[in-house]
Amino acid sequence: MSDMEILLAELFGYQLFEQDQRLQLMTEDTLCRYDDYILSLDDLETAAGGVSDIPPDIEGGKKE
């Protein structure tokens, strides 16, 4: 792996722990276009104007 590949892999590892909002938005934007991406539970709750009945096991998850 090149230095840049290692750096990018580490950035997304870091993102798991630190959750930078800008990177989250960029990631969601990409996944919405190329992957079957389920919005986070918070987004669904906001959209529904209340508590979602989505089971916790897919909270913030991505459809595999």
Added chain:
Amino acid sequence: MNISFSPDQLYKKYRPIVMSYISARIHCEEDAEDLCGDVFVKLFGMIESYDEKIASISTILYKITHDAVIDYYRRKREYDELSEDHAVLPSSEDIIMDRERADELIKALSKLPPQQRDILILRFYRGWTLVRIAEEMGLSYNKVVSRQNSAFKTLRRMLGE
């Protein structure tokens, strides 16, 4: 101890995150599970002296997890005499992300042409191969490689490397 979560709560909250990080770097499931356990043993060993004002739990956990993966590969190399090709992380590249470095990289990523950024996100966040990215984006493999390399070049320039 200056912390608002019990060890149980910390484990439940952060275990999936720690496992995601480790599993992306160590492909032996058993070793990944062991390492995840080691990370929490270390965290819980530090918890008595932990002060939330100095660093968040997630920041400390990131550092412990990162170091655990690096140590894992160092031990592997030492005992299994693995070549550089077998290791995900070269020994000389003990890269750990800090807020400042992440900030620079995120800003640089945001300035990339959208398609180049998409390729990097699909590869490094989603874990797709370049072949799959080419299929999903409707591009040739060579074009994806070329755009990825252009993205690397632009990022290096923006980061002053």
